[in-house]
Amino acid sequence: MLLSKEDLARKNAIYDFDRKIEEMHLQIQRYSQGAENRLPDWERLEMELLHFSRKKINDLELAKNLERVQYKFQNRKKIWLRWIEETHHSAGVEKEST
Structure with missing residues (x-):
């Protein structure tokens, strides 16, 4: 199947979003781990x-x-929000204990 230039651009954009989601997942994971x-x-x-x-x-x-x-x-957003909430919760607990 031949793709038009528009469809090829859309295909590449969708691939880029997929890649960005993976990168964001790793970045938020590093954030939640304190890195x-x-x-x-x-x-x-x-x-x-x-x-x-x-x-x-x-x-x-x-x-x-x-x-x-x-x-x-x-x-992934559900996972990220859970990680962020856990990170903020654990940071709040650490502040209270000091």
């Missing part, structure tokens, strides 16, 4: 993905791939 001091901007990635997903995609395979990436993001 990084600044919380990565996962909300910006969410907004970019949301904005991209509003564009109409006619190719069924690309649409399914985008749906898979959105599902992956939502699952």
Whole structure:
């Protein structure tokens, strides 16, 4: 199947989102373990993905791939929020004990 230039650009963008989700996962994991001091901007990635997903995609395979990436993001977001909450909770407990 030959992809148009638009579809190829969309395919690459979807791949980039998938890669960014993986990178964000590792960054937030490092943050939750105390290896990084600044919380990565996962909300910006969410907004970019949301904005991209509003564009109409006619190719069924690309649409399914985008749906898979959105599902992956939502699952990872749940994990990230749990890690962030645990990190802030443990930091609060440490402050109280000192």
